[in-house]
Amino acid sequence: MTSLGPVLIVRTLLKFPSLKPAIGAPSLIVLFGAMFLLALAANVSVLLAAPLSISPPESWTIRHHQLTVTVTPATHRLAAEDLVHFERVGNESAALRVMLNSHLTVTAIRFGTQALPFSVQPVLSVHDSAHKSDAMTTVTKSGSDPHQIVVHLPDPLRLQKSLTLIFAYHGTIYDPPRPPSGLRYVRSAHTTGHIGPEGVYLSGDTVWYPDITGSLATYSIEVTVPFGWNVVTQGTRLREEAREAVRSQWITRLPSEALTLSGNRFVRQARQWHDMEISTYLLPENRHLANLYLDAAIQYLTFYIDLLGPYPFTKFAVVENFFPSGIGVPSFTLLGSGVIRRGYIQPYALGHEIVHSWIGNAVFNDLSRGNWVEGLTTYLANYYYDERHAASDQARKHRRRMMIEYSLYAPPSEDYPLTQFRHKEHPRDNAIGYHKAAMVFHMLRRELGEAPFFASLRRLVKERIGTYASWETLQHIFEQTAQRPLGWFFEQWITRPGAPQLRIERVYLDHTSQEGTFLRFVVAQTSPTYRLQIPFRVTLESGDTLHLSTELFSTSAYQVGLPLPASPIRLVLDPDFDVLHRIEREHMPPMLNLWVTDSHKAIVLPKHWPRAEQEALEPLLQRLRQHSPDLPQRTRLELTRNESLLVLGNPRYHDRERLFLSGCRNRLTITPEEIQIDGRHFASSETAILVSCPHPRQPGHVISWFYGVSPAAAAKVARLLFFYGWESYFVFQNGRVVARDWFDPPSSVTEVQWNAPSAHSPILSPTPRE
Numbered sequence: 219m220t221s222l223g224p225v226l227i228v229r230t231l232l233k234f235p236s237l238k239p240a241i242g243a244p245s246l247i248v249l250f251g252a253m254f255l256l257a258l259a260a261n262v263s264v265l266l267a268a269p270l271s272i273s274p275p276e277s278w279t280i281r282h283h284q285l286t287v288t289v290t291p292a293t294h295r296l297a298a299e300d301l302v303h304f305e306r307v308g309n310e311s312a313a314l315r316v317m318l319n320s321h322l323t324v325t326a327i328r329f330g331t332q333a334l335p336f337s338v339q340p341v342l343s344v345h346d347s348a349h350k351s352d353a354m355t356t357v358t359k360s361g362s363d364p365h366q367i368v369v370h371l372p373d374p375l376r377l378q379k380s381l382t383l384i385f386a387y388h389g390t391i392y393d394p395p396r397p398p399s400g401l402r403y404v405r406s407a408h409t410t411g412h413i414g415p416e417g418v419y420l421s422g423d424t425v426w427y428p429d430i431t432g433s434l435a436t437y438s439i440e441v442t443v444p445f446g447w448n449v450v451t452q453g454t455r456l457r458e459e460a461r462e463a464v465r466s467q468w469i470t471r472l473p474s475e476a477l478t479l480s481g482n483r484f485v486r487q488a489r490q491w492h493d494m495e496i497s498t499y500l501l502p503e504n505r506h507l508a509n510l511y512l513d514a515a516i517q518y519l520t521f522y523i524d525l526l527g528p529y530p531f532t533k534f535a536v537v538e539n540f541f542p543s544g545i546g547v548p549s550f551t552l553l554g555s556g557v558i559r560r561g562y563i564q565p566y567a568l569g570h571e572i573v574h575s576w577i578g579n580a581v582f583n584d585l586s587r588g589n590w591v592e593g594l595t596t597y598l599a600n601y602y603y604d605e606r607h608a609a610s611d612q613a614r615k616h617r618r619r620m621m622i623e624y625s626l627y628a629p630p631s632e633d634y635p636l637t638q639f640r641h642k643e644h645p646r647d648n649a650i651g652y653h654k655a656a657m658v659f660h661m662l663r664r665e666l667g668e669a670p671f672f673a674s675l676r677r678l679v680k681e682r683i684g685t686y687a688s689w690e691t692l693q694h695i696f697e698q699t700a701q702r703p704l705g706w707f708f709e710q711w712i713t714r715p716g717a718p719q720l721r722i723e724r725v726y727l728d729h730t731s732q733e734g735t736f737l738r739f740v741v742a743q744t745s746p747t748y749r750l751q752i753p754f755r756v757t758l759e760s761g762d763t764l765h766l767s768t769e770l771f772s773t774s775a776y777q778v779g780l781p782l783p784a785s786p787i788r789l790v791l792d793p794d795f796d797v798l799h800r801i802e803r804e805h806m807p808p809m810l811n812l813w814v815t816d817s818h819k820a821i822v823l824p825k826h827w828p829r830a831e832q833e834a835l836e837p838l839l840q841r842l843r844q845h846s847p848d849l850p851q852r853t854r855l856e857l858t859r860n861e862s863l864l865v866l867g868n869p870r871y872h873d874r875e876r877l878f879l880s881g882c883r884n885r886l887t888i889t890p891e892e893i894q895i896d897g898r899h900f901a902s903s904e905t906a907i908l909v910s911c912p913h914p915r916q917p918g919h920v921i922s923w924f925y926g927v928s929p930a931a932a933a934k935v936a937r938l939l940f941f942y943g944w945e946s947y948f949v950f951q952n953g954r955v956v957a958r959d960w961f962d963p964p965s966s967v968t969e970v971q972w973n974a975p976s977a978h979s980p981i982l983s984p985t986p987r988e
């Protein structure tokens with residue numbers, strides 16, 4: 219992953235909080251404001267919502283909806299008739315219950331021409347659907363919850379195995395999107411569904427048609443909107459005609475959890491590609507971006523069809539949304555205008571949504587046993603696309619980043635097993651449900667080999683399309699394809715929380731051996747132990763490099779004995795970050811996120827600095843004051859305190875910069891006018907830098923420094939500074955990143971360096987790297 223760009227993006231299967239059964243969770247990409255909030259949120263406890271009560275099993279499920287809907291944005295109104303095909307899945311019952319938005323009034327329910335009696339009841343129990351997202355434990359808006367329509371079935375009907383009823387209803391859907399309270403950074407704008415002049419958004423959360431929790435249904439729908447408007451929904455558009463009003467007809471062939479519909483004054487642009495249609499529905503001012511999205515969509519589809527098998531739908535559309543969002547539903551994605559304008563076509567963005575076409579929107583997530591969909595989608599889109607298309611070093615960096623993110627945001631005291639991950643509420647959930655899970659798929663791929671791994675994924679899609687799948691389903695499919703048991707793998711990585719901690723111990727180097735140089739060392743892991751096979755790399759004095767691996771072991775100590783043709787100068791365990799393990803803070807490369815996540819931290823501001831300099835940093839200071847009012851503020855450097863520091867302001871207003879950055883040793887030199895990093899010079903008035911060095915005296919803490927050569931250069935970055943948390947330095951020119959990289963960690967327990975290999979010193983202990 220080369221850049222997270224100017225916005226930080228988090229993907230989640232997120233349900234809006236509401237006291238109702240969750241129906242048809244779309245996958246949401248949530249855009250949020252400032253990354254430093256991640257740390258500041260550390261004190262906010264978030265519930266992985268537990269079911270409050272469990273409803274009795276349903277007697278009926280829905281197999282098909284035939285909807286005729288008129289939507290009037292000016293009055294927020296919807297009038298509809300839904301011909302619903304039910305199938306009995308439980309015991310016979312005189313009552314058939316469906317959910318419907320409580321702002322919609324049912325005027326009639328008919329069996330053919332026969333009107334059936336019905337009653338309306340409030341939903342008394344909040345339950346967590348076995349298959350759909352969690353019910354939440356907070357209510358944010360009254361009145362948007364569904365009510366229950368109870369149809370009283372006469373004798374002959376209650377005995378039937380299937381039943382088709384017509385529901386006529388109308389009402390208003392008015393829930394204008396609003397910023398969520400609390401954790402802004404993990405939530406998108408918030409609505410359960412809205413019809414208004416600014417746009418139409420109806421989803422499973424809206425419950426805008428009669429529904430039964432757990433139903434997987436197909437849909438055919440005819441929608442009428444005023445002239446000048448048009449809609450897009452799932453499936454194939456059969457026809458559209460525009461007279462006084464615009465009427466369109468759509469049909470889905472594959473069952474899905476819910477039907478999402480979006481309406482606006484779209485400009486539709488489409489291309490026929492093989493037997494499918496690739497289209498964009500953009501607002502007029504963004505219509506010029508259509509080709510960008512069409513080209514990118516085709517590029518991803520080509521790649522993922524090759525990887526995962528036939529695309530499950532007849533179309534893919536990129537649809538502009540009137541509120542900030544990144545919603546992936548079967549056959550289209552809904553992106554807010556802001557991201558549309560930014561060209562949101564990266565693998566972690568558009569690529570991710572396209573992978574959801576197979577994973578999540580064609581094979582569904584059985585959330586009762588944990589969410590596997592986000593981890594696999596993250597692996598295939600955010601990671602694997604780059605592995606295949608970018609330099610190999612990028613893939614290695616990406617794995618390292620995922621491992622560090624997991625270690626930093628899911629410390630042992632807050633960790634939980636993947637079977638408990640549902641969706642993202644907190645950076646910890648992102649670290650576990652997305653990054654740890656993606657690494658688990660990486661390890662599974664290494665364990666099985668390329669061909670069985672990808673064959674299993676194709677088999678998963680082929681065999682489970684239109685149905686739910688869980689981690690157990692995945693285990694079963696991988697075992698069948700690979701023809702061997704994988705219970706141990708899934709037990710240690712999915713059912714158990716955590717990850718192993720690794721270290722090199724008892725290094726012994728014997729130059730007197732008859733075989734030349736003999737290296738012995740122990741690979742140690744903490745308890746509970748994992749079954750692991752760990753690659754390691756030995757660099758020799760001769761310049762040669764040996765790429766080796768332990769055997770599979772599950773003991774706390776595994777001894778390696780190795781004859782070498784020359785003296786070693788470096789030994790590194792898991793040099794390419796292929797085996798997920800926990801990395802301690804003091805063994806991480808320095809970066810701003812070490813400051814962000816530190817429970818002991820302060821900022822250092824100059825005692826006297828000119829107004830222009832101060833004003834340049836004001837947006838940053840404001841955010842810090844707002845989100846962390848108790849953050850200690852220092853005016854001079856004090857290295858004796860046990861804390862991480864964020865230094866702000868040009869070095870001409872600080873007097874001890876050598877001390878500040880001494881943890882970076884000789885990698886960089888800064889002066890008020892010039893920055894030198896690894897031999898590169900940056901010295902224009904447009905230059906700004908964010909650099910982090912290990913705290914020279916307090917292991918595990920960091921000193922980060924941000925300044926501009928000119929106030930204007932700093933001002934261009936200040937507002938977004940916390941988006942640059944994941945590397946050791948970023949050099950900006952005119953607000954754009956022109957150089958970035960990690961520095962080495964200050965110490966390591968998975969690496970040994972021999973500084974002065976010599977026949978006279980046969981025994982060396984692992985030394986912290988200098």
Ligand SMILES: [Zn+2]
Nearest residue numbers: 229230245595
């Ligand atoms: Zn996703």
